[in-house]
Amino acid sequence: MIQVSNLKKAYNGVTVLNIPALNILRGESFGLVGNNGAGKTTFFRLILDLIEANDGEVQIDGQKVARNESWKPFTGSFLDEGFLIDFLTPGEYFKFVGKLYNKSEGDIALFLESMEEFFNGEINGSKKLIREFSKGNQKKIGIAAALLGDPQILILDEPFTALDPSSQIRLKRLLNDLQTRQGITMLISSHDLNHVTEVCKRIVVLEKGDVVKDIATGEDTLKELESYFAV
Amino acid sequence: MILLELVKQEWLKGIRSSGFYKNVAVSIFLGVFSLYIGGLLFFMGFSLNKILEEVPGGTPMELFNGAMLYLLLTGLLLRFMMQQLGTVNLNAYQVLPVNRSVLINFLLLKPLVSLVNYVLLLVVIPFAVRSVAAYYTGGVALRFVVAFELMVWCNSLLASFLKRRFGSGLLSFVLVLVAFGAIFLLEYLHVFSLFAISRALFGFVVMNPIGLLIPAGAVVLAFLLNKWFFAQNFYPEKFNSKLQNSRTATANLSFLDRFGVIGELISVQIKLMLRHKRTRTLLFLSAFFLLYGLMFYTNNHYGDGMVFFCSMFMTGILMFIYGQWSISWDSAHFDGILTKNIPTRTYVLSNYYLMLAFNVICFILTTPYFLFGSKIIYMHLTAFLFNTGCNIIFLLFFATFNNKRVDLSRSSAMNYQGTTYKSFLIVLPIMFFPILWVNVLAWLTSLTVALWSLAAMGLIGLIFRKSLLNLCVKQFNSRKYIIAQGFREVE
Numbered sequence: 001m002i003q004v005s006n007l008k009k010a011y012n013g014v015t016v017l018n019i020p021a022l023n024i025l026r027g028e029s030f031g032l033v034g035n036n037g038a039g040k041t042t043f044f045r046l047i048l049d050l051i052e053a054n055d056g057e058v059q060i061d062g063q064k065v066a067r068n069e070s071w072k073p074f075t076g077s078f079l080d081e082g083f084l085i086d087f088l089t090p091g092e093y094f095k096f097v098g099k100l101y102n103k104s105e106g107d108i109a110l111f112l113e114s115m116e117e118f119f120n121g122e123i124n125g126s127k128k129l130i131r132e133f134s135k136g137n138q139k140k141i142g143i144a145a146a147l148l149g150d151p152q153i154l155i156l157d158e159p160f161t162a163l164d165p166s167s168q169i170r171l172k173r174l175l176n177d178l179q180t181r182q183g184i185t186m187l188i189s190s191h192d193l194n195h196v197t198e199v200c201k202r203i204v205v206l207e208k209g210d211v212v213k214d215i216a217t218g219e220d221t222l223k224e225l226e227s228y229f230a231v
Numbered sequence: 232m233i234l235l236e237l238v239k240q241e242w243l244k245g246i247r248s249s250g251f252y253k254n255v256a257v258s259i260f261l262g263v264f265s266l267y268i269g270g271l272l273f274f275m276g277f278s279l280n281k282i283l284e285e286v287p288g289g290t291p292m293e294l295f296n297g298a299m300l301y302l303l304l305t306g307l308l309l310r311f312m313m314q315q316l317g318t319v320n321l322n323a324y325q326v327l328p329v330n331r332s333v334l335i336n337f338l339l340l341k342p343l344v345s346l347v348n349y350v351l352l353l354v355v356i357p358f359a360v361r362s363v364a365a366y367y368t369g370g371v372a373l374r375f376v377v378a379f380e381l382m383v384w385c386n387s388l389l390a391s392f393l394k395r396r397f398g399s400g401l402l403s404f405v406l407v408l409v410a411f412g413a414i415f416l417l418e419y420l421h422v423f424s425l426f427a428i429s430r431a432l433f434g435f436v437v438m439n440p441i442g443l444l445i446p447a448g449a450v451v452l453a454f455l456l457n458k459w460f461f462a463q464n465f466y467p468e469k470f471n472s473k474l475q476n477s478r479t480a481t482a483n484l485s486f487l488d489r490f491g492v493i494g495e496l497i498s499v500q501i502k503l504m505l506r507h508k509r510t511r512t513l514l515f516l517s518a519f520f521l522l523y524g525l526m527f528y529t530n531n532h533y534g535d536g537m538v539f540f541c542s543m544f545m546t547g548i549l550m551f552i553y554g555q556w557s558i559s560w561d562s563a564h565f566d567g568i569l570t571k572n573i574p575t576r577t578y579v580l581s582n583y584y585l586m587l588a589f590n591v592i593c594f595i596l597t598t599p600y601f602l603f604g605s606k607i608i609y610m611h612l613t614a615f616l617f618n619t620g621c622n623i624i625f626l627l628f629f630a631t632f633n634n635k636r637v638d639l640s641r642s643s644a645m646n647y648q649g650t651t652y653k654s655f656l657i658v659l660p661i662m663f664f665p666i667l668w669v670n671v672l673a674w675l676t677s678l679t680v681a682l683w684s685l686a687a688m689g690l691i692g693l694i695f696r697k698s699l700l701n702l703c704v705k706q707f708n709s710r711k712y713i714i715a716q717g718f719r720e721v722e
Contacts, residue, residue, distance in 0.1 A: 048570045052712040067708055072572045082566035082719065085499060087506040087639075099495045100572045129506070149572060 001026040001153065001185050002047065006056030009042055009209075017042045017209040019056075024187070026152075029179050031200030031217075032189040033225065038206040040189040041079060044155055047187070048077055060153070073101065076151030078142035078159070086131035090123045090141050093130060094148060101149030108148070115144050118170050135162040143171070147178075154178070155187045160195045168195065175199050193229070197222045233329055237337045260655060269353055276357030283362070291362040292375065293430055296437065300429035303382055304411060310390035311407060335461050339454065342391060348383050355379050363437075371437055378436050381446035388453035395460055492573065496581035497588075503560055504553075507639040510560075517548045521596055528603045535678050536670035539685075542610040543665055545597050547618035549589035554626030555657055557582045558707075559637040562718035569715060576704050579627060583700060586623045590615060606678075613682045613689070620692025622661055627703045629657045631710040634717030 004022040008015065017039040024030050032040050045051045047058050049065045057064045060071040077083070085093055098108040112124050119140055123133075130141060139162050146154060160168050172195060178184045190196040196203065197217055205213035205228065213228065215221055283291035324334060342348075355376055364372035417423040436442035490497070504510040527533055527541040544551070553560075561568055568578065594615045601608050632653045665685065672681035692699065 050566055050569055050712075050715055069574050072570070072574075075570070077570050079566065082564060083570065084567060085564045087503055088499065092502070096495050096499055097571060100492060 001028075001061060002187075003059040003062075004056070005059075007043075007046060007053055007058060008055040009039075009046060009051065010054050015209055017046070017206075019043070019211055022204075022211065022214075024185065026185055027179070027183040028202055029175075029186040029200040030188070031196040031203045032187065032206060033191070033193065033196055033203060034189075034206035035229070037208070039209040040206055041157055042209075043206070044077070044079055044157055044187065044189065047155065048075070048079075071153075073149070074152040075155070076146035076149055076153070077155040078139075078146040079155070079157040081138060081142075083145075084130055084138060084142055086138075087129055089129055090126055090133075093141065094145065097145045097148050103148065111148055112144075115147075118144070118167070118174055120167065120170075136164060136167065139163060140167065150182075151184065153185045153187070157189050158191060159188060160190055160192050172199055193222060193225045197225070233333050234337055237324075237333070241341070269350070272350065272353040273357060276354040277361060279354070279358050280362040280365075289430070290366050291358075292366060292437070293434065295358070295362070296433035297426040297430035299379075299382070299433045300425050303386055304414070306383070306386045307390055307393075308407060308411060310386060311393060335458065339388065339391070339457050342387050343384055345387075348387055349380075351383065352376070352380065367438075374443055375437050378433065378443060378446045381443070381450050385446065385449040385453045388450065388457055392453065392456045392460060395457075490584075492577050493581045493584060496573070496578065497585050500560070500581070500585055503639075509639050513552050514549075517552055520548045521545055521593070524597065524600045524603070524607075528600060528607060534670060535673045535681070536666035536668075539610050539614065539669045539682075540662070540666045542597075542607070543614040543618060545600075546593050546611055546614045547590055547622060549593055550586045550618060550623060550626070551658070551661070553589060554582075554586050554623065554630065555654060556633060556637060557586070557627060557630045558714060559630070559633045559635070559718075560639070562636040563639065565715055565718045569711065575707055575711075576700075579700060579704050579707055582627060583623060586626070587619060590619050590623070609679075609682055613686045616686045616689030616693070617665065618689070620689030620696075624692055624696075624699045624703065625661060626657070627700075628706055631703075631706050631714060632657065634710070634714045636718045636720055638721070 002024040004019050004024075006021070007017065007019045009017040016037075032043065034040050042051070046053055047060075047065065049067070049071075052066065057066060059065065060075070063070050065071050085096070088096065094108055094112060095105070098105075098111075103111070116124060119137075122137055123141060123144075130138060133141065139159065143156060143159055146156065159171060163171060175186065175188070176199060179186060186200070188196060188200060201217050203213070203215050203217055203221060203225065204211055205225070213224075215224065279295075280291050283294050286294055288294065289297075359372040359375045363375045414423075414425055418425055432445070436445050504514060523541055523545055527538055533541075558565075594611065597611060600611065668685065669678070669681045672684060
């Protein structure tokens with residue numbers, strides 16, 4: 001579904017990402033781990049056409065993403081607060097996003113109801129503006145908005161950080177559900193090796209822009225990763 | 232002494248902020264501009280004597296004294312609108328053993344250091360030298376200047392008290408405006424003369440050796456009022472209270488629903504403008520700019536070029552204010568705009584239609600000026616066509632060069648954050664081209680030809696709207712990575 005070929009990104013002559021070839025299949029759950037500065041966010045931004053590659057390209061469904069809009073209708077993403085419109089209330093924001101994906105008010109209400117457990121009753125119907133919510137709740141709003149358009153591809157950058165323990169568990173359940181029931185292609189980066197191995201069937205380790213490991217998740221994966229990152 | 236340390240840290244905060252060194256061009260421009268304004272004020276101080284001498288009813292100083300309370304009221308009104316409430320970085324100091332009253336004093340007195348409070352001395356000192364010292368004695372002139380400055384301080388303190396106490400919502404603003412208008416009307420109808428009171432009061436202040444006690448007392452009173460307010464509102468969070476009223480100004484925008492995604496985008500933009508202080512202040516200001524015509528149309532000294540500029544400015548004020556930053560307003564959520572299912576063309580179109588609506592609104596609001604004669608009617612119609620046909624496209628195209636993040640969260644009037652030399656480059660041609668065009672053509676042929684040619688340009692712009700908009704979309708696409716990169720850099 002997503003093909004990466006010869007992708008290179010450099011800032012001021014320093015290469016921050018260099019992926020010769022990478023294929024992500026439809027329905028695959030793809031976990032991206034690596035220390036700070038490894039290039040995780042840069043990779044996601046390249047896939048989402050937020051920055052320009054110095055060389056190579058990313059293709060979704062055989063079409064390159066750069067300066068193209070055909071991937072947008074079926075791709076949901078949340079990388080950081082820059083994806084939220086923080087002066088709206090959650091209700092207004094969801095309505096706005098829903099409209100972008102041709103959802104009716106009924107569809108949106110139904111969707112938000114299904115999210116009620118994940119929101120822990122703190123978001124739906126609130127009159128607060130998004131900027132007044134805690135970081136954790138902002139993250140939940142962003143993730144929900146990414147899911148609102150029934151995406152075939154979901155891209156989340158560190159979705160577990162800033163969430164409380166119960167919400168982390170709920171999010172894991174939600175993501176696993178989406179995989180098994182709807183077969184969404186999922187790209188998730190995380191610093192938490194536990195979570196990412198539980199959610200993703202394939203783990204890629206980035207280091208200083210290079211892919212150093214590409215493993216199918218098995219029983220020993222967590223140990224392998226832990227020993228890799230051990231100092 | 233802790234107060235001095237606070238002052239020092241505030242100073243460091245200023246010069247170490249990352250924006251301080253970056254914007255050399257903007258600083259230079261603003262510097263030149265303020266020198267120009269300063270020069271004008273200084274010149275005004277010197278020539279005021281001559282103007283007032285021709286007015287019957289007293290010496291220039293007496294007339295000035297009479298106007299003093301009006302000046303102070305106007306100042307108060309302006310401050311109420313634009314003065315920022317002083318804040319200190321509380322969390323950092325709260326945990327340290329810093330005395331509360333020291334913090335409060337610092338907070339209250341800091342605005343008095345601001346240059347704004349001393350600018351008018353440029354007028355007052357030359358005036359005192361020429362019109363007060365010449366008629367009376369040097370001592371009187373000195374008292375005149377000191378009294379004036381004390382009243383400015385009093386104003387500054389009073390404004391922060393009123394603002395903290397009543398907030399700066401639309402309602403309190405309207406109330407103040409109404410009170411102001413009532414006083415003015417009573418004066419006009421000779422029912423009650425603030426002028427006479429002011430003249431007697433400041434006459435006493437200036438002529439009597441102990442007169443200065445009155446303004447000094449006023450300053451102390453205003454200071455104590457502020458202190459009292461903080462004593463009432465004990466908890467330090469109040470220092471930084473962000474005046475949160477009217478934030479959910481959820482105007483019912485559901486009528487926009489039927490315009491699909493473009494309608495949704497426009498409704499988000501309108502909420503953006505209503506829910507941020509910086510944009511709200513801009514909206515207030517543009518309401519004032521709509522009165523520009525009263526100044527230009529009533530005076531025959533201005534050439535046709537200037538008058539047309541005024542028409543264009545008024546019929547397009549919202550478009551100018553919004554359009555210059557039409558992309559930058561979205562800096563905080565630009566990544567969201569780019570990744571959500573919003574075709575670039577739709578995004579550009581939403582900005583286009585919003586500005587079109589702005590132009591229609593401004594055109595309708597300025598129709599009362601039609602009473603000034605048929606020339607004004609032609610001018611406004613031409614201006615509307617030119618703004619809608621050419622200037623919108625121009626703004627849409629060149630807004631893509633603003634790639635600096637505009638931070639709406641911390642701000643109020645006179646906020647230049649996010650301004651670069653490019654912002655000026657965009658506006659200058661828009662400002663000067665029509666003046667030049669009208670003046671040159673009116674001189675070579677006639678005003679009618681000048682206006683018709685501008686209207687024709689506007690019409691051509693409207694006819695070729697589609698291809699011009701495609702050009703803007705192309706431009707947006709080729710600049711979007713640079714814009715997005717710039718918007719991600721938080722200052």
